Amino acid sequence: MPAWAETIRNLCASLFLGVSLAGSAGAQTSDLVSNNALRVCADPANYPMSSKEETGFENKLAELVAAKLDLPVQYTWYPMATGFIRNTLRAKQCDVVMGYAQGHELVLNTNHYFTSVYTLIVAQEGDLASVQSLTDPALKGQRIGIVAGTPPAAHLARNGLIGKSKAYNLVVDRRHESPASDMLDDLTAGVIDAAVLWGPLGGPLVKTDYPGLKVIPLIKEELPPRLFYRITMGVRQGEKVWQRQLNSLIRRNQDEINALLVEAGVPLVTDLGTEVMEISN
Incomplete structure (x- = not known):
């Protein structure tokens, strides 16, 4: 998850x-x-x-x-x-x-x-709804939420996207802090433009609590690390x-x-x- x-x-x-x-x-x-x-x-x-x-x-x-x-x-x-x-x-x-x-x-x-995969989550009707990969030029200059230390962070860095990204904590006591929900709340509020989350976390949360968002499985990344x-x-x-x-x-x-x-x-x-x-x- x-x-x-x-x-x-x-x-x-x-x-x-x-x-x-x-x-x-x-x-x-x-x-x-x-x-x-x-x-x-x-x-x-x-x-x-x-x-x-x-x-x-x-x-x-x-x-x-x-x-x-x-x-x-x-x-x-x-x-x-x-x-x-x-x-x-x-x-x-x-x-x-x-x-x-x-x-x-x-x-x-x-x-x-x-088997599941990291996902890109964006506004369903927004400008990024057609993005399929972290190499897409449409992501340049966008504020992307990322959990610090996870594999997609290396892809963001390689594609020049890390500078404007917002990091969320990796290891937390979820009784007191929920990075995944915090990230999706920020996306809904416009604090960030896109979110990158592990699919078994992001997919279910979007389905139940964030109907205006779209989940895009990142299956087109060709370079390591795997997602x-x-x-x-x-x-x-x-x-x-x-x-x-x-x-x-x-x-x-x-x-x-x-x-x-x-x-x-x-x-x-x-x-x-x-x-x-x-x-x-």
């Missing part, structure tokens, strides 16, 4: 509990996974991904998985910042992180269940049995997962980040 490189690489999260491939709540595994509940560790204030009110799309995904496993959902809440994995998953307070970028060593990744990421569920290192169970669940229920994400407003792209996936909901 979710807009932020490190948030994506290190923090994004949700959890799933252990049970059998067939979904039996009484099944046992060799891993240290509860068989009484789907124990999910999540940020209590990371809407639209997760929230203590359980309104985020990762909360709904947890409900879907728990239903397939015939288990209740049980949360351990912890701010998605430094120490999140250490104090939740590694401390065995939970058994799965719902959203985690593929390839990070802090967790054992499942197979990815969606798309494959999102997995994260489990404890070494828990291969649990990982395989979740892989099977993802494979068997991919269509329902896709529909849930599309309904939430998450922009989905192909595995190589080159095309937007057209999925009806």
Whole structure:
């Protein structure tokens, strides 16, 4: 969810509990996974991904998985910042992180269940509505909101757009500060002319709260760093049995997962980040 490189690489999260491939709540595994509940560790204030009110799309995904496993959902809440994995998953307070970028060593990744991309967000009827890439000359001289330290910042710098950009904090306690919402509020108020946000953050927020804005997936950037990421569920290192169970669940229920994400407003792209996936909901 979710807009932020490190948030994506290190923090994004949700959890799933252990049970059998067939979904039996009484099944046992060799891993240290509860068989009484789907124990999910999540940020209590990371809407639209997760929230203590359980309104985020990762909360709904947890409900879907728990239903397939015939288990209740049980949360351990912890701010998605430094120490999140250490104090939740590694401390065995939970058994799965719902959203985690593929390839990070802090967790054992499942197979990815969606791929998304950073987006450019502009006024739906404005002069920038036809822009498709950060290389577009129409962005010259524009005030662009960017989360500091995220991959798109390198693209803004390369294209001479960083000078007038407005930076928003990357790692924050979202109970007190919401960079994504602050950025979209500034865009609506005319403080900035465009916003660059991680798609699973920007897409759902625009869908629910900012109807006058347009979300443009940045799939046409040809130079590094890449702007798309494959999102997995994260489990404890070494828990291969649990990982395989979740892989099977993802494979068997991919269509329902896709529909849930599309309904939430998450922009989905192909595995190589080159095309937007057209999925009806």
